[in-house]
Amino acid sequence: MTATSTPPSKALANLDSLYSQIASPLPPVQFTGAAGARYNMGAGQPDPESLPKMELIETLEGIFSGPDGNAALMYGDAAGFIGLREVLTAKLKRWEGIDTNPAELLIVNGSNHGLAIVAQAFLNVGDTAICEAPTFMGGLRPLRQLQAKTHGIALDDDGMRIDLLESKLKELEDAGTPAKLVYTIPNFHNPAGVNLSLARRHRLAELADLHNFVILEDDAYGELRFSGDRIPAVYTMATPGRVVRSATLSKILSAGMRVGYLLAPEPVIARLNAMKLDGGASPFTNRLAAGYYARHGDGHVTSLIDVYRRKRDALVNGLEAAFAEIPHLKPVWRVPNGGFFLWMRLPEGIDPVRVAKEAGDRGVAYVGGPAFFPDGSGREYVRLAWSMLSEADLASAAHEIAASIRAAAAA
Ligand SMILES: Cc1ncc(COP(=O)(O)O)c(C=O)c1O
Structure with missing residues (x-):
């Protein structure tokens, strides 16, 4: 360093002023818990x-020795490997009765990534959003990053209190700060464990039309139902385009693979895909997930x-x-x-x-x-x-x- 260069503390202060959009930086993501704890x-x-390590090794060998081996290690479709989107389309039909097609799916690097893309697509800095209270901290992160004015709605045994949501929506409208996005975790809620009842799902879908907001339906655990009947996704009962549904392979295959997927009508998916600034979905993990899931998934x-x-x-x-x-x-x-x-x-x-x-x-x-x-x-x-x-x-x-x-x- 020369005598005339800026001292490190001053340089850092100057740098800080460049991070003007984020008033106070968020702490880094921490999904490992206290890894050292007994x-x-x-x-x-x-x-x-x-x-399923052995099955994944076999799947990988099959990919590398087959005609698609090189493609797994090249750049690919930013929206995700078409073969994976086909596998997931069929899975959505089998597991949840959702009729869709690969063009309505966007592969993301874990559903955390998907939640962030949706928040960024629908919210400008300082906009109003609603979530459950409590809610998943990974869903709160993008809202905080966007400095969204975020209102929490209490839960009971049937999930989000839709009566409280309704009064909050009216209150926000009256105040001139209507909510643009409602984030919900309808199945096996993280952290509260509850399910949003069928009647409340219907009402939530209606409210989205009445109050003009988008529902971000985060279904990370839906397959892992121990008892009782599946409750249809809000996605299936709302006006098309009102819901973006997020799901993931993290809980049913591997969290480390970082494969999640968003479901929405094709024009919405096209716009969400354009929000991706990271080089797109991984051709490697997408092929691995598709090959594995097609043979062993269910x-x-x-x-x-x-x-x-x-x-x-x-x-x-x-x-x-x-x-x-x-x-x-x-x-x-x-x-x-x-x-x-x-x-x-x-x-x-x-x-x-x-x-x-x-x-x-x-x-x-x-x-x-x-x-x-x-x-x-x-x-x-x-x-x-x-x-x-x-x-x-x-x-x-x-x-x-x-x-x-x-x-x-x-x-
Ligand atoms: C409700 C909910 N949504 C999303 C995620 C994110 O999962 P991933 O980014 O691994 O797909 C989790 C993980 O804990 C979760 O609990």
Whole structure:
């Protein structure tokens, strides 16, 4: 450095002023949870034991030794490998009764990417958006990045309170700041575990027309239903173009592959594709996912349903047993019929920070409530992911959680 060059601190301050669009930079994405914890219940990671490594190796060998081998390692269609879009089109029909075609699908690098593209497409900086409270933090990120004025709508056993949504929509319209986007997680909600009821789905679809907003329907866990009947997607009951539906292979194949997909009418997909600034979907992972899913997908998902049902039961049974000894300290939870998460409210008067500290000392990592609320409230809640741990570890973790709450109560 010469004597006349700008000192590093000044240079950084100058640089900061260039980042004018983002008032305060968001922290980096953190989806691994506390990776070092003995009982990592922090992240919505798939079950490590169920990752189909051998089948993926075979699929890859087939790709590289076949006529499409080179294409997997070249640039490809930004919208995603057509073969994958065909496989997903057929899967949507089989699993969800959705009639579509490959032109209505956009492959994205995980559904987080899809959520961001949709938010960027429909919201300008400072626009108004609505989400559930609580909601998935990866859905909140793009809204924060866009500095959207984000309003949270409470949930109950039937998902988002549509009566509260309706009054909020009117209130925002009256204030001259109508909501442009409503983000919802209708199946096995992350973090709350609930499903949006059929009647509420219909009403949500109607409200989108009445109040002129777009619904971002985020279905990351829909296939992983342990019991009960499938509830049709909002996508199937709304005016075409009112809903962009997001889904992913992260929970049913591999989170590391980073393959998600958006579903919308073709002109909407074309515009969303144009929002991609990253070089497009990976020809490599797209072919791997397509080849694997075409041969093994449905059978694998069916086996995963059983795996995750047993994990849920291990956690819930473990908690029931552990809190039987201290019923006055038992948190409140609903038992979800699918997905990855148990959402619980700590008993009143217990310090959540103390519980987290006690849990950490016992090797248990989870995510505290405030991460899931647009206004940072919800400190009395805890989200436990059962997806990654073995059944035996879930039982042990349940006892450690009860011990942590007992210790926090005694402190
Ligand atoms: C509700 C919801 N949406 C989207 C995602 C993102 O998944 P991915 O980006 O891996 O597809 C997750 C992952 O935890 C999720 O829980």
